[in-house]
Amino acid sequence: MIYFDYQATTPLAPEARDAMFRWLDGPDGSGFGNPNSPHRMGRQAAAAIELARDRVAALLPPGGKVIFTGGATEALNLAIRGTRRSERKDRIAVSTIEHLAVGDTVRSLNCPVEEIAVDQEGIAELPDHFTKSTRMVAVMQVNNEIGTVQPTLEIARKAKEAGALFLCDAVQSAGKMDVASADLIAVAGHKMHGPKGIGALWVRDGVELDTVQTGGGQEQGIRAGTLSPALCAGFGAAAQVAKERMQRDAEHVAALWSRARDMFDGWELNGSAQARYFGNLNIRKDGVDVARLMSDARDVCFSAGSACASGSGKPSHVLAALGLSKEQAKSSIRLGFGRYTTMADLEKGVSEILSAAKEQGV
Structure with missing residues (x-):
């Protein structure tokens, strides 16, 4: 299998896996304790x-606090x-290209909504x-589907x-570039490259945040529920x-993107060629049956759109x-x-996709 779906999820880093093991120990170890227990x-x-909180905070601007959550959707x-x-x-x-974790949540409040349109390159x-x-x-x-970087300043x-208040979904940018202020x-x-089931909300000092979840308020009085030391440690690592x-x-990733663009000669790029994260390549070619393409190039894991x-x-x-x-969207x-991702993997995977597209006569 060749994996080309890093926007959906990333492979677990060995350092993250190793950091998690210590906090998964059973009765013969000492890593299974409840972090809220006084012993x-x-x-x-x-x-x-x-320690994990400090490591995650180091990726984010100064002057704020990190609240661990079950994922970015909960954080948003x-x-x-x-x-x-x-x-x-x-x-x-x-913006009209926000993840549904933002769009659906905002719409559920039944409050006035101002849509921020984007241009043909996906820039607000x-x-x-x-x-x-x-x-x-x-x-x-950074948009999860087309990789465009927004003018956050x-x-x-x-x-x-x-x-x-400015709320920034930095799921696709954190750890890859300086996160927006x-x-x-x-x-x-x-x-x-951390584990699933753990995310965080960074809150600038002075911003008031009420709890939206009743319970013990274990996480700084804001979030209820016992945190997993293993997930936090993996995230921190x-x-x-x-x-x-x-x-x-x-x-x-810039080298990989450049090579992939060269190989996909004749395919159109969706999104900006400059204002982007280069680990994302969203392209189209008229007449391509994407469902058939994914079936024929079954050893290559890629997406027809947002995995969510x-x-x-x-x-x-x-x-x-x-x-x-x-x-156009469906192609x-x-x-x-x-x-x-190695360069050899990239070239082999792209070659398989192009071969499958050629079988369609496009």
Whole structure:
């Protein structure tokens, strides 16, 4: 198998796996303690969580705190719901290419929504200013489907001018580039070679956040539920490795992207060629039957769109926002590669996809 689906999830880093083992020990070990218990095992587990918290925080801006969650979807829900204060200032500005974890959550509040359109390259077309009734601007840093990088500095400035909070979904950018300066930032462990089932919400100092989940409030009085020391430790280790390897990883994916673009001669790029994360390649070719392509190139794992929505049967809302027709969207594929993708794997996998496309006569 050749894996080209890094936007859906990334392979677990060996360092993350090793960090987790210590906190999975059974009765003969000492790693299974509850981090909220006052005895020695509990204190050791709590210390492991705090170390992981520091390592994740090192990827994020200074002047804030990290709240561990069950994933980025929970983190985004907490950010959107936990900052709601008054009906008088409840408008939320959301880009049209946000992940459904943002879009569906905002719509569920039945509050006024201001859509931020994108141009044909997937870059946000910001208004001159946001209205004073806007309490939050939600724009992701790197889009999960097309890889475009948004103008986060300008977004942060305009949000601040309006007195609004800037929520940034940094799931696809954290550990790969400097994370945008925002008021609330959501990240996920399994998108940076950590384990699934663990994420975090970074909250800038001074931002008030209410709990949206009743219970014991174990996580800083905001989130209820016992944290897993193993998941936290794996997330922390992955974050530490990502920080150490960021430049090396960026150079590697850029080389892979350049080679893939050369091989996919005649295919059209979806999204910007410059303002992007180069571990994401979303391309299309008229007439391609993507379902058949995926079946014929069965030894290559790639995507027809966002993994979170791939079972819906609906055309991608992100590709539609670029102005693509349904036919163009349905002839698009997404390849994601990263740290553990070799150039040999890339060339072999792309060759198999191209061979399968050729069998279709396109």
